[in-house]
Amino acid sequence: MKLNQLEMLIHLAEVGSVQAVAERMHRTQAAVSMALKNLEQEAGFKLFDRSGYRLALTQRGQQFLRQASEVIRQNQRLQSLTQQLRTGAEPQLRISYDYTCAPAVLFPALQQLQQTFPATELLLSGDSQLRSLRKIRDGEAELALCPWLPVFRQHGDFETVRVRPFELLIVVAPALLQQAGLVELAASHPAAIKVSRQDLLDLPMLIPQNQDVGIDLDIILRMPGQQRIRVNDSITQRELLLAGMGWGIIPGDLVGDAIAQQMLRPIDIPGFINQVNLEVHMVRSAERLAGPAERLIWQYFAGAHGDTSSDASGEY
Template sequence: MLDSLSLDRMRMFLTVAEAGSFRAAAARLGRVQSAVSHAIAKLEDELGIALFDRSGHKPALTSEGQALLSNVRDVLLRVDAMRARARGLRDGVELELSLTVDVLFPPLLVGAALAEMSQTYPSVAIRLSAEALGGPITALLEKRSQLSIIVGESFRDPRIAVDALTAIDMIAVVAAAHPLAQQAGPLDAAALADHLQIVQFDRSSLTDQRDIGVISPRTCRVGGQDIKHAMILAGLGWGRLPGWLAAEDLANGRLARVETGVLGRRAQLPAEAYVGHRLDAPLGPAARSFAAALARLCAEP
């Protein structure tokens, strides 16, 4: 009967589907293989359908199993989220707040929110790191951080809950003395491709060799926004910088906008910033205090 469905058996079903075999699933779950096989057989009896085709070298999802997989994943995510919320309500103040911030996000806002949190929870230690592209999401998935600030829409995962904070304007810029700054716009992609582009590389595996926002075949790949900013200022090439980082140099004439519509109107595109956490990991009082302070600061003019 459906009322007798076991969450443990559903979790085994999901693990077998993701791991590709009963043996691999047993290793992940710390169970013996026979227990996993028995649990799947019991689940199939309860549902009245075959979830796996066992005729081949490895079990393969049947069409019925494939159809139910998303339902099982959704049920388990919701249960994990409920358990996490209960633990968060039960547990006291954290010993440490671990936070990973996207390099495109203004660090002064992060510092102000952390300072506010520390006034209320002075005993909480802070571990802060900055990563690019898929790094903040990876830090959550690998449980290296309780919270991450994520910029852009390229990196999402159903295990991560996110709340929007603010938009970060990404502006294509070049040193004032660079040849691109002297060319009358609007420049097309071919004109930009003639010049070296300074781009951020991803230390995580989430981009899977994808280039995001890369136009030129000639690139200089850097590991941080500070060095990217410096290389653009030095005249090495052009690239996109967050508006908060480029604003002063644009105002005093050290940097110029690249006159192109290829990367948004006036070479400017907004990227939404989010604060995220794992659905199955409870946020303690200090983490909730920080997230609330950051959201309020982002909403202020």
């Protein structure tokens, strides 16, 4: 039995189709089908129930899957240990951060890393929503910085440490209110502007496209079908808000300076949720052995907050 056959079995249990496994592992569908067929022949008993629309594991197949998953985890640990014994600190450390999280929170820890392990190359990548977590799960990154919800545990076996609060605000440019004839609202209320639901019906609403974030903003806002502009990243959304193209919900970190200069103003909608409070977490795989460089970054945040947990979670 080969490790890649076991990996295909694990992916198949998650996605339920040979085609999806082939796409995930960048193989042809025929190659995946043949590898799984050979695995079943080597096992000597039926792994799959082929009677339904989707492939399902038999009872014996499920028992086999549990042991196969442990073999893959042990292999990942062995590879990690081998690299550390051979090279000392990791030659590269890959860190993914969600676009909604300002990466500057990482910089003090990265400066410590540069001083302690100058030969370790840092690879930083911005990713949308759950792609950061999938990179951790698939071994494409060692650490991820992202907003955290308990539901994300269904995507992998993760450990997390709290980094800081994460706040989503509903904001608008005063100029947009003035254009809509709501001059009095734009000029008053030095803090949050109280805007009625009716006031917003004729104004465009800026919201993210569906990016598998785990938060349904339509449900949170519960607003009817007024004109909407959907964007796929928070930076573009910020620019549209500043240009008076609409009102919307956005991470507070990205608009704090604009709010301070009153280029944007928070909105208070009576009877509606006006803020969403989560937490930004540092996330890593619980199935890998961390190298020295990775441990340094992890301990920087664990030491600052003392809140390392495989069950840490944010509320909203």
